[in-house]
Amino acid sequence: MGNELKVSFYLRHKEIRKDGTVPIMGRITIGKQMAQFSAKLSVAISLWDIKAARALGKSKVATDLNRALDKIAVSIHTSYEELIERKGTATPKEVVVAFQGMASGQESLLGYxxxxxxxxxxxxGINLKAKSCEQYRIAFKYLREFIKAKYNLKEISFGALDYSFIEKFDHYLRIERKFKANSVVGIIGKIKLMVKSAIxxxxxVFDPFISFRSEGEESKPKTLTRQELEQIMTTPLDIPSRYLVRDLFLFSAFTGISFSDLRNLKYSDLATNDDGTVWIHSKRIKTGVEFHVPLLDLPIKLIDKYRGSTDGEHVFRMLSNVKTNLHLKKxxxxxxxxxxxxFHAARHCYASVITLSxxxxxxxVSRMLGHSTIKSTRIYAQISYEKVDSDMKQLAKSIKGKYHLANL
Incomplete structure (x- = not known):
């Protein structure tokens, strides 16, 4: 048939990306007319079957890629059929334009x-914190500013959101806005979640992030040594508000409780067992995960010290997070x-110095910190050289005389 639609895919071998993959291109043919477009996907050359025009194998990467290509093909056929129904004819270029979302009535990127x-x-308030919602707003704000700065546009179609666009946005955040690597990863991550919702x-019909990785930095845990913790406990301070902040920090360092959970801590969250052990039984504000912490002597003494200084419901009176951290720096x-x-260093201190070491x-420790997975706890785990030295001396003592090398 003269107006039969054919869709095929091929690789642009000359354009090798940083991750070693090459872009996948699409070709729409109607009769003797042809138009090309970027599939906004990429693949390793070794994973591509030229004859089948699909990824080889049944790995997750190959399966996800082939599924995305199938969705593109279906979307192209749908766009073609809609054009035929509306106009009676369609050229490959018109199909490309309709498919990429540039036709009127299509959802725009910033609109979505x-x-x-x-x-x-x-x-x-249901399953999302206000802070997390605000992070989405901020990410979309930077996306809007990027589109204005780079394209001088107030709006753009989803068809423009491809690997190259994301790479330029990543570069814009790092170089022009001078954000730290982990901040960039966070902003890009919010855009990625929005795109998944759009899919x-x-x-x-495709995920432009399928081959993109935004590089962050491996941050070191913000903890203290045992000696530094003792300095905070024993150094005289100058004003009452700093003594309060110090005491709250120490309470967290000996219980692992976060700032927001400490602010929310009530006397009703405390319980005494038959053996006299006082426990905190509560839920993390951040995740809703339960945490249960038996209290050591110091936290109990701090509770008694500030008893009667609050509204009667909450255990401690708290300054704002900003003021608290300013006092901690001093x-x-x-x-x-x-x-x-x-303040968050106290939680790391509890994990590394007080418990794991x-x-x-x-x-x-994971259960007491209220972590849903032990993977989160490993981020907090920072064993000191003193602990390694102590453990190895204990090992040397345990195996002394048990192993002998002949002729030595």
């Missing part, structure tokens, strides 16, 4: 971002600690 943000707002809503200076001290199993 606004719609997605409104959906996130409706989830706040679910059938706004687009406390670090007064203690001669050359670190940018923040003293032989408490990671599974137990």
């Amino acid at each position: 971002c606004d719609k997605f943000h409104k959906m996130m707002l409706q989830r706040v 679910t809503d059938d706004v687009i 406390i670090a200076q007064m203690c001669g600690i050359d670190k940018c001290l923040c 003293q032989g408490i199993p990671m599974e137990t």
Whole structure:
């Protein structure tokens, strides 16, 4: 038939990307007319079957890629049929334009971002924190600024969101906006989640992030040494508010409780067992995961110290997070600690110095920190050289005289 539609895919071998993959191109043929387009996907050359025009094998990468190509082909045929029904004819170029979402009435990129943000707002207080929702708004704000700066446009179609676009946005955030690597990863991650929602809503048929990886930095745990913790405990301070902040920091360092959970801590969250052990039984505000912590002597003394100084319901009166961290930076200076001290360091301190370094199993620490997976706890785990030295001396003592090398 003279107007039969054919869709095929091929590789652009000359354009090898940083990750070693090459772009996948599409070709639409109607009769003797032909138009090409970017599939906005890429693949390793070794994984591509030229004859089948699909990825080889049944790996997750190959399966996901082939599924995306199939969705593109279906979308192209749908666009073609709609054009035929509306106009009676269709050229390959018209099909490309319709498929890429540039035709009138198609969902725009920033328009969908606004719609997605409104959906996130409706989830706040149910299964999403207001802070997380705000992070989406900020990510979309930078996306809007990037489109204005680079393309001088107020809006853009989803068809423009390909690997190259994402790479340029990543570069814009790092170089022009001078964001740190992990901040860039966070912003790109929010855009990626929005795109997944767009795929679910059938706004687009492929995932432009399928081969993209935004490089972050491996951050070191923000913990203290045992000596630094003792300095904070014993160094005289200058004003009452700093003593309060120090005490709250120490309470967290000896319980692992986060700032937001400590602010929310109530006397009703405390329980005393038959053996006299006082426990905290509560849920993380951040994740909703339960955590259960038996209290050591110092946290109990701090509870008694501030009893009667609050509204009667909450255990401690708290300053804002910003003021608390400002006081902690000053406390670090007064203690001669050359670190940018923040409240979250106390939680790391509990994991590394107070528990893991003293032989408490990671599974137990994970439960007390309220982590849903032990993977999260490993981020907090920073065993000191003193602990390694102590453990190896104990090992040397245990195996002494048990192993002998002949002729030595």
